[in-house]
Amino acid sequence: MATTEPTIPTTEPLSTGATVHVGSETAREWWRDAVIYQVYPRSFADGNGDGIGDIPGITSRLDHLQTLGVDAVWLSPFYRSPQKDAGYDVADYRDVDPLFGTLADFDAMLAGAHARGMRVIVDLVPNHTSDQHVWFQQALASAPGSPERARYIFRDGRGPAGEEPPNNWHSIFGGPAWTRLEPREDDGPLGPQWYLHLFDSTQPDLDWDHPEVRTEFTDVLRFWLDKGVDGFRVDVAHGLVKADGLPDWHGHVSMVDGGTSDDAEDDPGAPEDGSTGAGNQGPMFDQDGVHEIYRTWHDVLAEYDGDRCLVAEAWVEPLSRLARYVRPDEMHQAFNFSFLTTAWDAAALRRVVAASYQANDEVGAPTTWVLSNHDVVRHVTRLGLPDVGVRPNGVFATDPQPDEELGLRRGRAATLLMLGLPGSAYLYQGEELGLPEHTTMPNEVRQDPAHFRTHGSEAGRDGCRVPLPWHADAPGFGFGPAGEPWLPQPASYARYAADVQEGVEGSTFELYRAALATRRAEGIGHGGMAWLEAWEDSADVVAFRNGDVVVMANLGTAPVALPVGAEVLLTSGPVTDELPADTTVWLRA
Template sequence: MTLNDPSQVEWWRHAVIYQVYPRSFADADGDGVGDLPGITARLPYLRDLGVDAVWISPFYRSPQKDHGYDVSDYCDIDPLFGSLEDADELVATAHELGLRIIADLVPNHSSDQHEWFQAALAAGPGSPERARYLFREGRGAHGEQPPNNWRSVFGGPAWTRVDEDAGDGPGDAQWYLHLFDSSQPDFDWRNPEVGDLFEEVLRFWLDRGIDGFRVDVAHGLLKEESLRDQVVEEGEEPHGSASSDEERSMVERTLRDEPMWDQPEVHDVYRCWHDVLAEYDGDRMLVAEAWTQTPESMARFVRPDEMAQSFNFAWLLAPWSAPAFEEVVTGTFAALAETTASPTWVLSNHDVVRHATRYGGGAQGLARARAATLTMLALPGSSYLYQGEELGLEQVDVAPEHRQDPAYLRTGEVGRDGCRVPVPWSGTAAPYGFGPGPDQPWIPQPDDWADLTVEAQLADDSSTLAFYRRTLAARRELAGSPDDVEMLDLGADVLAFRRGAVTVALNCGAAPVARPAGEVLVSSGPVTDRLPADTAVWVRA
């Protein structure tokens, strides 16, 4: 397997990109919530960790109903996180340290507090203001039923009724579409005003030195124009997005009817954005969060005139299995074979259960997490890391009274709060150096995290943090390696491949196996001439 056009040297093609969830990374002002000055102060830590770029989840002005993914002003910083001056200082400091900054952009929907949506509510049916969003008349004799059967990703109907007191006729009341929370109305991307707005937003941040954008819900901007009902199997309920590991396998071939996702016209948007970024120097980039149903549809987002990269969630969704991991690797390369894009690899983010917990938790879960990470980082392409995984953090069972995820608030089902608990930096008790003062942060930290702090792990050469630093340093030595990957057969329970002079082996079985011969460059745990279970190794012949 070979990446096309390996001569390309754009910075993002083989970058390690670290995701910062700003609420939970570092708190500079002591209010219990992370902020931009806190991130700036910790940038030397990220440089020393060995990453190339920092992706920061939304920091725009927002009511924070969905922790920043509900934006009320795309060209300002929410006071919770700081100011535009703080953002400028963060970008400048990152660049001085040799780090790039990727901003999170949320173009599928705005906050219901955005000035456009407030104007739409005031203007009424049929107005140009409402045409910026997806307002429709309801069904039923009095418009009392939603316009279609779509469901919100966060549970419940994807429509909310307005104009309740407007009259008794079906045209006197309208509903608006929100594929996520009711406080997040979806834009109508068939209205050119919406595209014009976001081109202005792109330029605003590019002019301030942002190196790229992670595009939230990149597959969702355009809906099938008729807004028809979703076709479901008999006895099945309509569903929202399949953007969770419980719902979707990227290699799944039983395709669902999804008129709200992955419409062909969405690619016209990204061709326009590609042209905007091309006006700026420094290889500015776009990466899509596109939960598509097949690797082939994912690859459409990275055609030469569209995005630089698309998140590849296949590894994240795969079970602990050598054949499953091999299918991910071979399927990813096959999907990109007709493009000039490089693959991306990711194991955790702010929306999914941390992979140390997914792999079983405890000592076994951590061993598997380290082994999977080591294997992933040997593959050509870009790797995305999520804050705290380098500390071996697991998913936290957040008490119900502290849960704030809108998915939990709408459904009562445990949401994403457990992977968003603030990072422990130092000390022996909460808030573990997360911010000044003695109080717990916005989501309380566990009492048993003293050994997991950055301070504690920097003093321990066997720690997960030390392992990440060694691995990222070794990865830099692979920078000149070819992008050809040759899969090897070392047994049914072993994922193995060769990249240049380096052989990588991951033992997913329950018993030790023979280790590939050669000099051990880095391993996820102790190895001899045998490779233990739940362990990975890089060796050089």
């Protein structure tokens, strides 16, 4: 098949074009170039046979993570919780939920990770608590205007009898963002008050203007830092502070925009800031006041040795706005959701990569790459959908189904492209196995509140949270002793199980393991980056040099000639003297 891309003869060096990012040999805190693995505890490994993953299960699988070669582990919430939102509704920030184990189990897991050279980051959920948190229970038992209610956002309603919500905000999970209390004898003239919840009604938002709220969370930080954790991933980091007066807003707010992210690619006047529509907008997000909070937290972490870090989950665009979260005296990393939501398009990827480095380099922060997590459809599935620009919140069995083979091929290529970029990178559990979304899950077993609060119009996030397959021939694919996991696993997971991939040449697990080893050996995470001149404006190829390594990704439909005589270090799929479609290669050339 003919190629429309240039062939580079071996007698001429590969010319670099624009320098995108200058590497650093001096700024070497571990989090600047770390590869961090997200563990979703209830779906990673079940140690006691109740069908739900737990901390002893995590400990039992630390060798898997060490073999993979990650630098750190991030644990989604394991705190005491009613589990109305899978642990993101926290009732006690200083204890482990019995569902997951005990504080002693946590200490053993932390020690096991550290003994294997892996750091541990824990989730912190500061925007809201559970409605079962002692503070909220005290608020419910107290009168309007009381100190107990002041820790949360309670307001009188609108209308003659306060029967309308205080404003028109909607929950990210669907439905109104306000719930009215039951009547009390000491209610004011407008009757029972309303409380704000940007997520589920069981997750009341805290009022971060209250000094007691701020003191409580600095104490929570110290509790876990004293235990030896290496950092915190901060949930909804852009949402803690709301605009004064809580004004009405007529925009749309959601966890993941269900529209398309490829409008920019089709628009000749596309913005160069890398925006994909992934940012949450409105008076409830990205208010300037959040930065004072993170400067305080930065000072707390600085009291401890070991370069402890703060990681922002902030759905913020443009990237220049996101970079404010990682200024030198604030947080250390911020997930690059603009990259995650960019379509499979060479020009769009070059735009978002260049804009990311420009924004983060201005504040001296690393760019933090990510393709999948517990809130989005797994990237091997997204990239196999008929329209790769769509970002659905889950996939129903009745929806157009992904091409599993195409998605895996593109997913492997996307990962190798991401891991070739300087900076830090996050992996979501199971992606090292090439694990796809469960796209045919029966609706009656779904548990995500987003599914129920949208009255079933959104599938929700259960499909990416299905328990991992460890052994192809075991009940429940070896997830736990009982063989009955909390969410059903599709039969296809047998071919993705860890035991049929570890040590098997060409498997996705071995690709990831080789990529992390090569990344470390070649210093890719702290390297510099420049586009390769020959493909700088290519419609199909993303190609750049990072130190001695050349990364080429073919996103087109036709093969592309490789540089003659180049040494192939690693490839996401078979190559000859040409790079096939949907394939990434690392070269020495």
